[in-house]
Amino acid sequence: MEENLVVVVVREFNAERDREAVEEMESRCEVGPSGKPAIFTDSMGDPICRIRHSPAYLMLVAEYGEERKIVGVIRGCIKTVTRGKKTLSEFPVYTKVAYILGLRVSPTHRRQGIGTKLVQHLEEWCKQKGAEYSYMATDCGNEPSINLFTLKFAYAKFRTPTILIDPVHAHRKPIGSKISIVRLSPPFAESVYRRLFSNSEFFPKDIDAIFSNKLNLGTFMALPKKWVPLWDPQTDKLPPSFSILSVWNSKEVFKFQVRGVSTLTYACCVGSRLLDGMMPWLRIPSIPDVFRPFGVYLLYGLHMEGKGGVGLMRGLCRFVHNMGREDVGCGAVVAEVGRRDPVREGVPHWRRFSWAEDVWCMKKLSGEESGDDTADDWIRSRPTSPVVFVDPRDF
Known part of the structure; x- marks a missing residue:
């Protein structure tokens, strides 16, 4: 007897049609630093507002079953940033990177591969747009998210800034x-x-x-x-x-x-x-x-x-x-x-509210299929500065 397979469709977000469903789904997804006595929950007005200020951006939703219920969402944006300076050079080295953020899967539909499908589709779009690297950020205690990106998609832990x-x-x-x-x-x-x-x-x-x-x-x-x-x-x-x-x-x-x-x-x-x-x-x-x-x-x-x-x-x-x-x-x-x-x-801050580690994981997209393992790899290179510039559009 054949099992009934549930179809999951990943498509681009439609503001007029999807906004209410996405807001409702995200309101049930708690986010924030683990181990804190209080839980911080996103309460965004416009689901696409966090990325539309970037040069290039995309928001995807995942629909589940015949009812086409929205059970997952992911956002991504692409920009050109510095990765430091070359030795004996006064000019910065610029790289095109993709930032993956806002991955949410409904609590009732987790562990069904929905997050994997969303990341796969977004990474493909990033490659088509010419991104050389992609990175994501999450709290150091968010093991499911870290494992998804590091074990499933070969991301490497890259930087660990602190949120004050x-x-x-x-x-x-x-x-x-x-x-x-x-x-x-x-x-x-x-x-x-x-x-x-x-x-x-x-x-x-x-x-x-x-x-x-x-x-x-x-x-x-x-x-x-x-x-x-x-x-x-x-x-x-x-x-x-x-x-x-x-x-x-x-x-x-x-x-x-x-x-x-x-x-x-x-x-x-x-x-x-x-x-x-x-x-x-x-x-x-x-x-x-x-x-x-x-x-x-x-x-x-x-x-x-x-x-x-x-x-x-x-x-x-x-x-x-x-x-x-x-x-x-x-x-x-x-x-x-x-x-x-x-x-x-x-920087004045309350330690009780602040996040000790915000883990950034990165993956090289260009040359990935060909096994390019050259020395000119941002992930493997030593940082030329302790400063990590946080783009406010990504926060």
Whole structure:
């Protein structure tokens, strides 16, 4: 007697027809760092919004059975980024990479090969678009996802940046009377970034498109107040001591929500907000209302130089915290930095909320079938910098 085979169809996402079904399916898929007392759940408004700001992107859905029920989804985008610099060269090496994100399979349809089909179809599209490498990111405790990519698709663990999260309190954070914050124009910020991050990994070639995006809230520099009258931004010289970062309004793209905490934890969080609101001068480290959907500001392009750079970076992060405090719905300020990046020392964060390891796995797509095993392989080469540039469009 023949078994009835259930057909799974993978096709491109159709916004008008699929949006409601995808949102419903994703709402049942919990995401976030494992081992945390609270579970962060994606609550995106537009399912394709997280990738449509990239130069090339695709979203696929998986339909199951005769009812054509959507039970899986995956997203991908392609861009050109740096992979460091060659020895004795002043020019960065650019590579075309694909980023795979948002793989979700309905909890009731897992272990049926649906995730495998979605990855296979997306990888084929990446190859057709000329991507040389593809990579994905997940929490270090997400063993099913890591095993799928490393064991099934031959991805290799590549980088392990850290996600630092700082809740937005009811009170303003002091910046310091000796620190000045300067907003840089997009052209000047682009010039500075191309200089600072040419030796880093994953710095996007189209950084100008990011700066001109409506979600970009600006690039800011902190420097000692005494240097303000002495420094001319119109010159190519940078101050001897400064910190710099840019801010991306991720709360307009997706939202998080904390679930699964105890009644006592919930009461403590509410109490901290009430006390902070009534007595802001005490500067109680209150927890925002994370039990309802909230958004975040993402810090990217973080860099510091010179004496006092750590203090300048802290002042700059406090400045962004205060920006978020004035923006309704912003519950946290987030930064993702390389594990060995010295800038992490200057980024305020709560260890309880932050992710120690965000595992990035990578695979070489070009030359894969021919067994190309040349030395010019990004995965096997040593990094030329501890800096991993996090594209805000990928977060």
